[in-house]
Amino acid sequence: MDGRLIFKANKFVKKVLIITAHRKDRAPNQRFRFEQYLNFFEENGFHCKISSIISANDDKILYQEGNYFKKGLIFFKAILKRSKDVLLRNNYDLIFICREGFLTGTTFFEELLHKAKAPIIYDFDDAIWHFDVSDANKKFGWLKNPGKTARLISMADLVFAGNHYLADFAHHYNDKVTIIPTTIDTDEYKPFLFRDSKIICIGWSGSITTIRHFEMAIPVLKELKEKYADRITFKVIGDGNYKNDSLGIYGISWNKETELEELSHIDIGIMPLPDDEWAKGKCGLKGLQYMALGIATVMSPVGVNTEIIQDGVNGMLASSTKEWVDKISMLIDNVDLRRNCALNGQVTVEKNYSVKALQSVYLAHFQNITAQK
Numbered sequence: 001m002d003g004r005l006i007f008k009a010n011k012f013v014k015k016v017l018i019i020t021a022h023r024k025d026r027a028p029n030q031r032f033r034f035e036q037y038l039n040f041f042e043e044n045g046f047h048c049k050i051s052s053i054i055s056a057n058d059d060k061i062l063y064q065e066g067n068y069f070k071k072g073l074i075f076f077k078a079i080l081k082r083s084k085d086v087l088l089r090n091n092y093d094l095i096f097i098c099r100e101g102f103l104t105g106t107t108f109f110e111e112l113l114h115k116a117k118a119p120i121i122y123d124f125d126d127a128i129w130h131f132d133v134s135d136a137n138k139k140f141g142w143l144k145n146p147g148k149t150a151r152l153i154s155m156a157d158l159v160f161a162g163n164h165y166l167a168d169f170a171h172h173y174n175d176k177v178t179i180i181p182t183t184i185d186t187d188e189y190k191p192f193l194f195r196d197s198k199i200i201c202i203g204w205s206g207s208i209t210t211i212r213h214f215e216m217a218i219p220v221l222k223e224l225k226e227k228y229a230d231r232i233t234f235k236v237i238g239d240g241n242y243k244n245d246s247l248g249i250y251g252i253s254w255n256k257e258t259e260l261e262e263l264s265h266i267d268i269g270i271m272p273l274p275d276d277e278w279a280k281g282k283c284g285l286k287g288l289q290y291m292a293l294g295i296a297t298v299m300s301p302v303g304v305n306t307e308i309i310q311d312g313v314n315g316m317l318a319s320s321t322k323e324w325v326d327k328i329s330m331l332i333d334n335v336d337l338r339r340n341c342a343l344n345g346q347v348t349v350e351k352n353y354s355v356k357a358l359q360s361v362y363l364a365h366f367q368n369i370t371a372q373k
Helices: 035-043 058-062 068-087 108-113 136-141 148-155 164-170 208-231 259-264 285-292 321-333 335-352 354-373
Strands: 005-008 009-021 046-051 094-098 120-124 156-159 176-181 200-205 232-237 268-270 296-299
Touching: 009 354, 035 046, 035 164, 035 354, 058 068, 094 108, 094 354, 108 148, 108 232, 120 148, 120 354, 156 164, 156 354, 164 176, 200 208, 200 259, 200 285, 208 232, 208 268, 208 321, 268 285, 268 321, 285 296, 285 335, 296 321, 296 335, 321 335, 335 354
Parallel strands: 009 046, 009 094, 094 120, 120 156, 156 176, 200 232, 200 268, 268 296
Antiparallel strands: 005 009
16 A cells, blocks of 8 residues: 555545745745645645744744854754655655745755655745845855756646746746635635724735835835824834834734734735836735735735736725825725725635635646646
8 A cells, every 4th residue: 555645534645745944824925825725635635744944943043143053053954854854755645845945055855855756846936036035144145046946847747836927937947837826815814894094004014024125115105194194104014123213113023813903903005016026926915915804905016916906996006106105195085995995805805816716726736736646
């Protein structure tokens, strides 16, 4: 009998090894790409094991400056973890690699996993073939190899790309590419009761590494503050160290347990992005979160955002500072417009970007690829 199969409830269950950097419930790309489907996979015959290499304690060290000795220990521990995965590679029916198996430019471990009996699905949701490194680890930038993405794509039996821009890149190296958009679990992200608030909260949700995108909106927020004074407030979720005294902004650290509560105070959600190659690969997560919760949304017309948003119907698109000020002002002044954008945005997510809308598609790919090899 094939050791890769588990006997459960009188049926055989296929085993899936999921290779990730972060533990469950930690990284947005993991949470909104595949973690939301784990229970569904389990119910339909796929038992998934997540193999991550960065613990909660490692997080505190890895994204701070210095601590080079401790970072070296994290690196060594990751080698041991991935070596174990390689040794056990033939115990699985499917190997799913999220972005990369190791945090440096090497594809050594993925090359060894590629030799397993199991097929490999490679999943990515950012333009990670472009160089990008956190400020805390710029000294280690030389360890990165953006070109590894092409190699990982070429090794895969199937590639999941988060949008058309990413899929176009992947098609240069692999013919078996399908678009699986980043999705929202609408059982968890239920819309808030719409408020006709006298004081409007303009909010942004992100992370320490993307706070620079929020700062693009500072000139816009300053103009809006001059225009509306105490009629508006601002909220930043994701970087507890961020502050802007002139606008009265004091960032809140991201916490999964309090995320929805913090988002519930936002009336208008913003997602500013630079119009560059990295941003074109983004999958619109922030905007989708706002929309699912019934929050009127304004996004930069970059990448997939132009597919998600129908300007003036289910949200707003804005490029220049003037456009941002004008569009947000329209939402502040016109409660019916704000309500309609919020309601239509919610419908868009449910129809095109929800777990319920994509789970059968996702499962079919798992079933087909494991049946073929």
